[in-house]
Amino acid sequence: MRGPLSDRMGAALLMAPLLLFLILAYAWPFLGVVKWSFTLPTPGLGQYHALLTDDLVQSVFIRTLRIAAIVTVVSVTAAYAITVVWVRGSPAQRVLAEFCILVPFWISVLTRAFGWVALLSNRGLINTWLQSIGFISEPLTLVRNEFGVIVGMSHFLIPFAVFPLASAMRSLDERVLLAARGLGSSRMRTFWTVFVPMTRSGIIGSALITFVFSLGFFVTPAILGGGRSVMIAELIYLRIFQSPDWGLGAAISVVLVVFVGALMALLFRYVKPKQLV
Amino acid sequence: MPTYRPGPVSLLLAVLVALFLLMPLLAVIPVSLTPSRMLTMPTGELSLRHYRSLIEDPRWLDSILLSLRIGIVSSVLSTALALTFSLGVWMFQPRFTAALVGFVLLPMVVPPVVSAVTLYFLLTSVSGITSFFGYDTWLGVAMAHSVMTVPFATVLILVSLSQLDRRIDLAARGLGASVWERATRVIMPNIKFGIVTAALLSFVLSWEEIGVTLFITSVNAITLPRLMWMGLRDNIDPAIAALSVILIIITVLVLAVRSVVTRQRGAR
Numbered sequence: 001m002r003g004p005l006s007d008r009m010g011a012a013l014l015m016a017p018l019l020l021f022l023i024l025a026y027a028w029p030f031l032g033v034v035k036w037s038f039t040l041p042t043p044g045l046g047q048y049h050a051l052l053t054d055d056l057v058q059s060v061f062i063r064t065l066r067i068a069a070i071v072t073v074v075s076v077t078a079a080y081a082i083t084v085v086w087v088r089g090s091p092a093q094r095v096l097a098e099f100c101i102l103v104p105f106w107i108s109v110l111t112r113a114f115g116w117v118a119l120l121s122n123r124g125l126i127n128t129w130l131q132s133i134g135f136i137s138e139p140l141t142l143v144r145n146e147f148g149v150i151v152g153m154s155h156f157l158i159p160f161a162v163f164p165l166a167s168a169m170r171s172l173d174e175r176v177l178l179a180a181r182g183l184g185s186s187r188m189r190t191f192w193t194v195f196v197p198m199t200r201s202g203i204i205g206s207a208l209i210t211f212v213f214s215l216g217f218f219v220t221p222a223i224l225g226g227g228r229s230v231m232i233a234e235l236i237y238l239r240i241f242q243s244p245d246w247g248l249g250a251a252i253s254v255v256l257v258v259f260v261g262a263l264m265a266l267l268f269r270y271v272k273p274k275q276l277v
Numbered sequence: 278m279p280t281y282r283p284g285p286v287s288l289l290l291a292v293l294v295a296l297f298l299l300m301p302l303l304a305v306i307p308v309s310l311t312p313s314r315m316l317t318m319p320t321g322e323l324s325l326r327h328y329r330s331l332i333e334d335p336r337w338l339d340s341i342l343l344s345l346r347i348g349i350v351s352s353v354l355s356t357a358l359a360l361t362f363s364l365g366v367w368m369f370q371p372r373f374t375a376a377l378v379g380f381v382l383l384p385m386v387v388p389p390v391v392s393a394v395t396l397y398f399l400l401t402s403v404s405g406i407t408s409f410f411g412y413d414t415w416l417g418v419a420m421a422h423s424v425m426t427v428p429f430a431t432v433l434i435l436v437s438l439s440q441l442d443r444r445i446d447l448a449a450r451g452l453g454a455s456v457w458e459r460a461t462r463v464i465m466p467n468i469k470f471g472i473v474t475a476a477l478l479s480f481v482l483s484w485e486e487i488g489v490t491l492f493i494t495s496v497n498a499i500t501l502p503r504l505m506w507m508g509l510r511d512n513i514d515p516a517i518a519a520l521s522v523i524l525i526i527i528t529v530l531v532l533a534v535r536s537v538v539t540r541q542r543g544a545r
Contacts (some may be wrong), residue, residue, distance in 0.1 A: 010456045013367030018358040029399035081290035100295040108485030110505050111521040115301025118308045125304050128318045177281040187284045216388025218488050219376045233390035253391045
């Protein structure tokens with residue numbers, strides 16, 4: 001039903017403020033960033049050529065992909081374990097699981113990264129404790145390296161990985177599981193051959209969300225990596241603020257958006273948006 | 278009726294994950310009580326000096342007030358924009374709705390660092406024209422935060438509109454209500470909860486925003502997360518631990534109240 005003229009006017013008036021706001025404050029400046037990538041410092045494709053040839057940029061890209069892949073596997077596995085209890089546990093177990101998922105979810109990324117610094121640094125909780133029981137004499141290097149980055153990022157992303165999994169597990173027909181058990185299948189076998197395959201869409205959604213988030217991660221790697229384990233986002237920051245090279249920073253941003261866009265397109269080809277929430 | 282419950286192995290794994298999730302939040306408590314000026318575990322005596330420095334050091338107080346101001350302004354702006362947009366979508370169901378909503382959600386799906394570069398470009402360009410609304414100004418930060426939070430507010434309001442019975446709006450329309458009356462007297466009272474949630478979420482997201490803020494501020498607009506960041510990068514200041522403990526306690530309290538409220542709503 002397409003309404004009369006006044007309806008279309010009403011729709012336009014109501015929707016225009018936000019659309020105009022985002023065109024002026026987001027779409028237009030993004031095109032500006034794209035322009036930077038082609039014009040700074042000199043017009044042309046120089047920055048994109050540098051992206052393909054610069055060893056530093058290459059190694060940061062590879063490190064980012066590697067960390068994102070590890071973090072995705074760790075987060076989805078851990079999220080799966082706690083989501084099973086959140087969705088299928090007894091009422092008391094559900095409340096506890098929900099608490100453990102939602103409290104970190106609502107706490108800022110800075111506080112959480114700082115918590116890991118307090119745990120993992122040379123004079124942090126873990127090293128102090130291990131030294132006091134005489135297990136080690138020199139503190140272990142747990143932070144300012146890739147290990148710290150992976151731990152901190154997984155911690156941040158587990159709650160995000162939980163939601164698609166929970167929605168897949170909720171929509172699963174319990175009677176199928178009971179039937180498998182009733183036919184004599186063990187707990188383990190039921191889990192691996194019935195439960196996991198039936199939550200496949202949740203696993204794919206969860207993995208892609210985690211992976212996409214990890215690619216653009218900035219705060220956690222910058223704090224827990226201590227400048228030694230630089231990922232793409234931090235490289236963009238450094239290019240713009242430290243070695244002012246706006247063109248290269250802009251070019252990396254453009255490549256990152258294109259890459260993430262392609263991944264999202266892939267996501268929606270395999271999973272319907274409704275299955276993600 | 279039998280139910281399918283997780284077995285002992287599942288429970289054990291879930292407990293391990295739960296510990297992993299809570300560990301860093303608990304770790305900040307002892308650190309916040311250290312008497313030392315550096316980040317260490319307290320050995321022997323405990324001290325509240327880092328809590329006191331949060332009140333006594335004007336830098337912390339200034340940044341808390343600034344973050345509150347930015348949070349409120351950006352939350353009002355993004356909720357108002359999201360509300361009018363969503364009302365337009367729901368009441369008129371115009372063509373290209375899917376594409377328009379997709380466009381509005383972009384700041385939520387684009388990697389935050391790219392949004393940060395984009396907003397940096399915007400605010401440095403604007404800085405040349407006006408001095409109070411550009412790079413490193415509180416109004417600039419509030420506007421940038423609105424860009425980042427408006428997709429979340431829109432999603433929440435659209436979701437609560439989707440649960441609304443269209444017939445009440447049709448009835449109002451049949452009885453001759455104008456668009457304004459339908460929106461303000463029929464639809465909005467029925468999605469109050471969604472609007473308030475959208476405003477709160479926008480505020481919280483702005484209150485803790487750091488990724489974009491780092492790109493668009495330098496020395497004047499030091500929000501609370503920005504100040505924490507500075508304290509984390511150089512010499513780690515245990516006052517951050519004290520602040521973290523307070524923020525964690527507030528979060529836990531708010532979640533507890535919310536869960537009681539939702540339980541009561543469900544019981545009714």
